[in-house]
Amino acid sequence: MSAESINRDQVENALKTIADPETGRPLSQLDQIRDVSVEGNDVDVSIALTSYSAPLWEDTRQHVTEHLQSSLPGNRKVKVDIVPLDRPAEPIGGIGLTAKSVIAVGSGKGGVGKSTVAVSLACGLQKAGCKVGLLDADVYGPSVPHLLGVTERPTATEKKLQPIDVQGLKMMSMGLLVPPGEAVVWRGPMLHGAITQFLRDTNWGDLDYLIIDMPPGTGDISLTLSQLIPLTGAVVVCTPQDVALLDAVKAIAMFNKVNIPILGVVENMSYFLCPDNGKRYDIFGSGGARRKAEELGVPFLGEVPIQIAIRERGDAGDSFGNFADQDAAPHFERICYSLTKNLAMQKASNPPLPSLSVL
Structure with a gap:
């Protein structure tokens, strides 16, 4: 038949x-x-x-x-x-920034690998085919240039700073504007001015995503960002042990207080898989971030184990290289996928109102 x-x-x-x-x-x-x-x-x-x-x-x-x-x-x-x-981004925030999603990557405390995750998120989205910018807003401890192997100073054209292009990824950082080893000693108003200038006076062009590497903890820059632009949301990075989770909970509370949605939690340094004997060691515990995310009702985006190669590439300025490593790539790709999938599900559950033509 x-x-x-x-x-x-x-x-x-x-x-x-x-x-x-x-x-x-x-x-x-x-x-x-x-x-x-x-x-x-x-x-x-x-x-x-x-x-x-x-x-x-x-x-x-x-x-x-x-x-x-x-x-x-x-x-x-x-x-x-x-x-x-081709569907260009609309200007947002009244400062001329054209980006479809602005995502802050923060942590409750330093030393949890927040910048590594922020850079990897930006690299992963870029490699997937998105148009991505990366702003290093960690003014006191800018590490993004080191993680990407960038030392050149940005130039200015027609009163606009030109971001540094790293394999198609557009990047800007205070670390490119101050001499190596020099400390930035600023109070709140100066921080506000610097972040405003990075967003307003950098020639970001048309972006799908602007990833912002936040300073650790809760402070002025989060307030500045919430006032300047409508952030899509925040990704919170933490390690599995209880003391880090306590600080991560504070970071989530801070973002909630300034009306920045939590897009998800990433657990870094989840475990160490010994290359010599294949045995897994939960150095900082394991699964704490996933459990805390479930408890707080926020998405869990993925985990990143302790891998010597990830640390070596970060020190060498080759963060893009993590995506060519079959051991490291799946972890970072999972985080990028989970984030974009969650954003798509949110849009699908609450799409814009239909136009009169389809009523």
Whole structure:
């Protein structure tokens, strides 16, 4: 018995429930279904997605494929192609910054690997295909230039600082503007002015994500950011032991107090897997951040073990190299994926109101 014939309209109707991972609105409403063809048992579909959702392209392709196979009559052979869609960011905060999501990476205390996670998050999103900027707002202890191997000073063109380009990642840091070894001794108003200038007077261009490496603890810069721009949310980094978790809880409370949503928790230094005997050592305990995240009702984005190679690459300024290491890459890729997936789920659950044309 031959398979029941179908037409293009049936395919397009089945696609109406598929949401754009960036906006949460149906692809059909945003003219992102670019081509549909039906030839016998073969169904070919082309959809357009932005670089913002690049980490989720393969997920979306798989979802659309499975949805069509289950929705259409007969055993259809479905092929889904994804083409790039250019959708520039809108200016936010009244300071000329054009970024779709601004994400602060913070911690309750120093020494938990916050900057390593912030840099890795930015590198991972960039490698996935997103347009990413990285602002080192840790004015007192800027370590982002070291982690990326950058020593050059930024230049100014038409009264705008030009961020340093590191493999396509745009980066700016106070560490590039002060001589090595010199301390920055500033009070609150000067910090506010510096962060404002970094956001307003840096030529960031069109960004999908601006990742901000925050100073450790709770203080002035968090207040400054909450006043300057609408932050998408914050990622909190901690280690598994109780004393670090206590400080992480304070950081979460601080972000909540200034109305910055918590996008998730990352557990760094989760364990050490000995390369000599393959035995796992929970040096700082294990799983504490996951349990605390569940207790507080915030997402857990992933864990990063203690790995000598990660430390060596950070010291050598080769943080991008972690994504070429089969032992390190899965941990950082998981964090990037979990973050973007959670953002997409939030948009899907609360998409913008439909326009009058579709009522």
